Amino acid sequence: MASPQTGAGDPKRSLELLWREFEPQPSRPGPKPKLTLDQIVEAAVALADRDGIEAINMRGVAADLGVGTMTLYRYVPGKGELLDLMVDLLSRMGEEPDLSGLDWRARIELLAESTWEVFTEHPWLLEVNQRRPVLGPDSLAGYNFALSAFEGHDVSTREANLVVTAVMNMVTGTARQYLIRDSTGEGPAVPEAEWWQAQEPYLIKAIQSGRYERIARITDDQAWDIDAHEAMRYALDLFLDGLAPRMEASRKKD
Secondary structure, eight states, rough: OOOOOOOOSSSOOOOHHHHHGGSOOOOSEEEEEEEESSHHHHHHHHHHHHHHHGOOSSSHHHHHHHSHHHOOOOOOSSHHHHHHHHHHHHOOOOOOOOOOOHHHHHHHHHHHHHHHHHHOOGGGGGGGOOSSSSHHHHHHHHHHHHHOOOOOTOOOOOHHHHHHHHHHHHHHHHHHHTTTTOOOOSSSOOOOOHHHHHHHHHHHHHHHHHSSSHHHTTOTTTTOEEEEOHHHHHHHHHHHHHHHHHHTTBBBBO
16 A cells, blocks of 8 residues: 655645635535544544554544535645645644753654654554655644754755754654554554564574574674664764864854
């Protein structure tokens, strides 16, 4: 089954909805609307959290809201545009944190940790293809915060983008390896513990064959006892250690 993708709907309609604060809102005669767009998007996110991204469709969201499917189409053109709104919502930072006293490294760490938290709470987001993003207010707010790490440094926007991209790739890649959920319907037929047990006799024979001498020399039972956050932080910390000389050399003189 193809991965859901941002930008798959009508980009003009998605952008109009995302940036509705800048659009004139026509007054409509008649009864007050039953729902708000925010309620619909929040309900869709809750449905994906509960049942996975494959459960997202207009009928399912409408059912959770207790309205008819056609009611939703008065607010959102379709599933593609709804997904764009959901992804932007999960980029929300709220009010930008107080940056006083936070150096470049602390700000990048905050960006990485907040992104990790989003993936932890909404692992279905890892299944969404965001190669073609539809940039809304919350997405831009996140990028705007990321750029704060380079204030006071003589770093080009291109280099800043490379740094931010590298950090996001580390966070997203590690999250995808550890946090992504099994597919429903076409997922594994056995529980994970049983899945590992099935491999054990083959792995023992492979190592005893002498073909994998380096693996055979491993005696540390805790060698693979690595949790998801630890794996992410290890990569991030080493990257930031390597970046530190460049950032210190680029610091602007007062």
